[in-house]
Every structure is written in C-alpha cells, then in structure tokens.
Amino acid sequence: MPISSLIIKTQKQEIQKVADELRRLKGTIVSDVLDENIVVVTETEDRKEDKSLWDQMEKISGVMQVDLIYHNFEDAEENQEAKIQEAEIK
Template identity: 40%
Template sequence: MVISSLVVETTPGKVHAVAEELAKIPGVEVHNDEGYKIVVTIETETTRQSHDVAAGFIGIPGVSNVNLIYVNFEDDPELQAAWERRQQQSQK
C-alpha cells in the first residue's frame, strides 16, 4: 500500500471545480480546499501507480501546480521485486 499526500494548486476561481474532479479519481480523497489549494491523499498498490495518478492531476483544467508533501510505502510489490532482482544479481 502506498499513501501519498499532496497539495494541488489551482488558478483563481477554480478550486471547487478541481476538487470535484479530483474526488472522482479512484484512490483519491479530497480532504480540504481553501483559497487556491486542495489537500488530497492518494492510495494505490504501487509507487508507480501513485505517480501516474498524481501526474494526471496536471491535465485537469484549472490545476496550476502539484506538490508532493508526504509518501509512505510498505510492501510495494514493484519495489520488492526490484530489490530481489538486485540481490540475485549480486550473488552471482
């Protein structure tokens, strides 16, 4: 499970419309919107999925910037597989 917290910045007057669009994305939860900033979390299975979801935010009309605040990943299957491959290669 990967949990990321981000602040999404919007152009003036777009914060509520952007928050509504973000809330429609699977795995995204909108926690607060104020001024021109929106606090969201993303929950996904892998860091790659989390990155892909966050990268898609910039395509939402009214989004001007996306800032990663915090990320926690435990038992990410992609990271585990990469680590195991490195361990196998180093033992050869």
C-alpha cells in the same frame, strides 16, 4: 500499497471545479479545500499507479501546480522483497 499526500494549487474561482474533478480519480481523497490549495491523500495499489495518479492530476484543467509532500511506500512491492538480490556483474 503506497499512501501519499499532495497539494494541488489552483485559482480560487476554480477550486471547487478542480476539487470535484480530483474526487473522480480512483484512489484519491480530497481532504481539505483551502483558498487556492487542495490537500489530496492518495492510496493506490502500487507505486506505478501512484505516479500515474499525479500525472492525471497535472492534466486537470485549472490545476496550476502539483506539490508532492509525503510518500509512504512501506507496503509497496519493493519492500515486500525482504531480501535484495545478489548483484551479478558480467
């Protein structure tokens, strides 16, 4: 279950509208709304969902840029696999 943070850049006059849209996305916490920046923390089931969330954020009207900041994948599925598979080359 990855935990990530992102900064969403938008125009000042649209910031509340964008923040409201972001709050509707499952797994998203809007933690700070500051001038033209919105800090978002996400908690998702897996890294696929994590990636899908920021794709959705990019599509919200008024979002000018999504900056990726922090990504903890300690509990993601890859790290559950304690042992890396032996390589097989044919």
